[in-house]
Amino acid sequence: MKDLKRFYTYAYLREDRTPYYIGKGEGDRAFYRRKRTIKPPKDKSRIILLKQNLSEEEAFKHEKYMIAVFGRKDLGTGILRNRTNGGEGVSGLIHSEEHRRKNSEANRGEKNANYGNKGEKSANYGKTWWTNGKNDTISFECPGEGWVLGRNTIKKGEQHPNYNKRGKNSNAYGRKWWNDGCGNMKHSVECPGEGWVLGMSEERRLKTNEVNKGKKWWNDSKGNAVMSVECPGEGWVLGRGKEFQLKTDENKKKLKWWNDGCGNSKRSVECPGDGWVIGMSEESKRKRSIMMTRTKWWNDGKTQKRCEECPGEGWVPGRVKNRLFWWNDGKTQKRCEECPGEGWVPGRVKIKILSEDT
Numbered sequence: 001m002k003d004l005k006r007f008y009t010y011a012y013l014r015e016d017r018t019p020y021y022i023g024k025g026e027g028d029r030a031f032y033r034r035k036r037t038i039k040p041p042k043d044k045s046r047i048i049l050l051k052q053n054l055s056e057e058e059a060f061k062h063e064k065y066m067i068a069v070f071g072r073k074d075l076g077t078g079i080l081r082n083r084t085n086g087g088e089g090v091s092g093l094i095h096s097e098e099h100r101r102k103n104s105e106a107n108r109g110e111k112n113a114n115y116g117n118k119g120e121k122s123a124n125y126g127k128t129w130w131t132n133g134k135n136d137t138i139s140f141e142c143p144g145e146g147w148v149l150g151r152n153t154i155k156k157g158e159q160h161p162n163y164n165k166r167g168k169n170s171n172a173y174g175r176k177w178w179n180d181g182c183g184n185m186k187h188s189v190e191c192p193g194e195g196w197v198l199g200m201s202e203e204r205r206l207k208t209n210e211v212n213k214g215k216k217w218w219n220d221s222k223g224n225a226v227m228s229v230e231c232p233g234e235g236w237v238l239g240r241g242k243e244f245q246l247k248t249d250e251n252k253k254k255l256k257w258w259n260d261g262c263g264n265s266k267r268s269v270e271c272p273g274d275g276w277v278i279g280m281s282e283e284s285k286r287k288r289s290i291m292m293t294r295t296k297w298w299n300d301g302k303t304q305k306r307c308e309e310c311p312g313e314g315w316v317p318g319r320v321k322n323r324l325f326w327w328n329d330g331k332t333q334k335r336c337e338e339c340p341g342e343g344w345v346p347g348r349v350k351i352k353i354l355s356e357d358t
Contacts, residue, residue: 004055004142004145005053007056008024008025008026008050008052008053008054010024010030010048010049010050011023012041013041013048021080021081021082022066022082024086030049038082050066056143057143057144061087064086067080067086068085109192127139130150131147131148172187175189179199179200179204180196181197181201184201185204198264199264214229217239218238219240220235220241221241225241239302255269256278257284259281259284260275260276263282263283265281265283294308296317297318298317298318299315299316301314325337325346326346326347327346328344328349329344329345331349332349
């Protein structure tokens with residue numbers, strides 16, 4: 001295992017011995033430019049190590065402290081040419097809109113150095129996420145003391161900024177999944193380019209099915225539902241919940257099938273765009289017919305699903321039998337498994353038709 005105290009902070013000095021750059025590094029980083037915009041001085045005597053034998057966290061803290069002391073030229077607070085406040089990442093870096101646009105165009109799609117790189121070819125292959133409670137980083141080994149495996153910045157449930165945002169309020173509103181037939185996918189409003197078609201790739205579908213294996217629906221009786229292997233917490237029970245199911249059923253009633261004439265079909269409330277017409281494409285109908293012949297209904301007594309093979313123990317062929325019965329109190333009626341309360345009897349309300357004479 002590498003020495004955790006292998007980091008240091010350094011400074012580049014002008015000819016008048018005032019610093020123009022503060023950095024943090026390990027090994028020979030202080031003495032070579034590599035891909036950085038700030039050039040090290042040719043005179044190596046003007047490169048000084050400020051503190052040595054530090055953990056990465058200690059080096060980050062000292063770097064931030066020194067930058068704060070001497071100030072940044074771009075912000076008008078001092079003499080350093082640093083473009084960030086120091087520490088992990090690019091905290092405090094200010095990019096112009098033009099710079100962002102050019103950078104985005106230069107690294108988009110096939111221009112990106114990591115385009116299509118997956119598995120062992122990926123730049124992050126073998127790395128894991130680490131957190132110190134405030135910041136997250138991805139690396140092969142523990143960055144230093146106080147760091148533990150996992151991520152802290154991922155917020156779930158009610159803490160997530162997009163929690164309960166639906167419809168036009170959702171960040172994904174109007175976006176669709178597109179794939180290029182090579183396993184690559186994008187989530188965008190418009191087609192990303194030539195060769196891209198609507199829908200998820202087959203590889204992604206298989207992965208999604210694998211990830212969701214063994215998961216069940218849970219609800220908190222407040223209209224919220226999530227899929228999870230274990231109970232999410234107190235107050236959560238198995239099932240989607242009546243409120244969530246009613247919302248789902250209401251939304252499904254509003255959905256219509258649309259097709260673009262090229263074999264692609266999707267369900268949505270409104271027309272997805274130009275060239276789309278109501279109805280399923282012949283290709284989609286054919287695929288749906290094949291799927292229906294290959295799969296059959298299975299149930300575990302409470303829930304039901306369609307699949308080719310038995311989903312697991314306790315599942316039997318067929319759909320869940322309807323156990324709801326009509327009950328009435330003489331005025332109103334409802335369907336439920338058991339008697340709703342006192343005064344309710346089995347059956348529906350009988351309607352008395354009165355003649356004109358009475």
